[in-house]
Amino acid sequence: DAGVIQSPRHEVTEMGQEVTLRCKPISGHDYLFWYRQTMMRGLELLIYFNNNVPIDDSGMPEDRFSAKMPNASFSTLKIQPSEPRDSAVYFCASRPRAYTDTQYFGPGTRLTVL
Amino acid sequence: GQNIDQPTEMTATEGAIVQINCTYQTSGFNGLFWYQQHAGEAPTFLSYNVLDGLEEKGRFSSFLSRSKGYSYLLLKELQMKDSASYLCAVRGNNAGNMLTFGGGTRLMVKP
Numbered sequence: 001d002a003g004v005i006q007s008p009r010h011e012v013t014e015m016g017q018e019v020t021l022r023c024k025p026i027s028g029h030d031y032l033f034w035y036r037q038t039m040m041r042g043l044e045l046l047i048y049f050n051n052n053v054p055i056d057d058s059g060m061p062e063d064r065f066s067a068k069m070p071n072a073s074f075s076t077l078k079i080q081p082s083e084p085r086d087s088a089v090y091f092c093a094s095r096p097r098a099y100t101d102t103q104y105f106g107p108g109t110r111l112t113v114l
Numbered sequence: 115g116q117n118i119d120q121p122t123e124m125t126a127t128e129g130a131i132v133q134i135n136c137t138y139q140t141s142g143f144n145g146l147f148w149y150q151q152h153a154g155e156a157p158t159f160l161s162y163n164v165l166d167g168l169e170e171k172g173r174f175s176s177f178l179s180r181s182k183g184y185s186y187l188l189l190k191e192l193q194m195k196d197s198a199s200y201l202c203a204v205r206g207n208n209a210g211n212m213l214t215f216g217g218g219t220r221l222m223v224k225p
Contacts, residue, residue: 031210043157043201043215055210091156102147103213105156 004106006092012112018080021109023092024073031095033103034067034077038088049075082113116140118216120202125222126192134187134219136202145205147213148176148187152198160200161187189221197223 005024013019025032034046047057052069060067064083069075079086089110095103117139126132138146145164149157163169163178163185175188189196199218205211 033212042217045212045214048210048212050210056212102159102162105158107156 004092004094004104006090006106006109008109009107010110010112012114013082014114015083016081017113018078019082019086019111019113021077021090021092021111023075023077023106025075025092025094026104027073029094029096029104031097031103032069032075033093033095034075035091035093035105036088037091037108043091046077079111082111084113087111087113116204116206116214118202118204118214120200120216120219122217123220123222125224126189128192128194128223128225130192131188131190132192132221134189134200134202134221136185136187136216138183138185138202138204138216140183140204140206140214142207143180143204144207144211146176146178146185147203147205148174148185149201149203149215150198151201151218157201192223194223194225197221 007022030051033048035043037043046059047067049069065079067077089108091108092106093103120136147162148160150160151157161176163176166178166180168177173190178185199220201218202216203213205213
């Protein structure tokens with residue numbers, strides 16, 4: 001299996017622009033997680049999906065952030081408009097089902113908002 | 115909610131043993147995980163404890179005491195490639211069994 005795939009790997013944009021991050025989970029995994037990692041706040045869960053349905057988005061910082069999962073093999077995290085404080089590494093992770101041992105992380109997208 | 119504490123940084127010498135501690139306070143507990151994260155890379159799974167005691171995996175071991183809210187990761191025969199951040203994460207017993215991560219411990223291995 002190719003593992004969790006994320007694109008782009010790096011994104012540099014200007015404040016106010018829309019940013020879309022993409023994730024392809026491991027085939028057969030029921031859960032998909034979006035995380036954000038910064039030096040100050042560490043690794044934070046933003047939102048997670050179970051069988052393509054958003055379950056908990058309490059970690060989404062504000063209305064500028066939205067996430068979708070139109071099918072089992074694709075998810076997006078969108079920031080509109082972007083701000084410099086959104087600069088971080090965004091990880092997508094997937095997990096087979098509720099009581100498995102671990103979740104598998106994608107390589108991450110390093111976002112820089114100027 | 116979850117509150118997870120681990121030291122920010124540690125330094126150790128190649129060939130030595132190092133113990134990275136993690137304490138947690140949680141409203142629900144369903145296992146504790148350790149992840150390794152090299153700079154610029156994604157976290158990768160190292161170990162998992164759900165019952166008290168020691169789990170050994172080669173050079174790495176992880177210990178859990180649920181009554182004390184305490185875990186440690188033990189790395190033996192340190193190698194330079196072990197220089198990385200080590201993240202402690204607690205799995206809750208909520209619907210999605212989500213993980214809450216500690217801030218990570220950055221380990222530097224010196225020759």
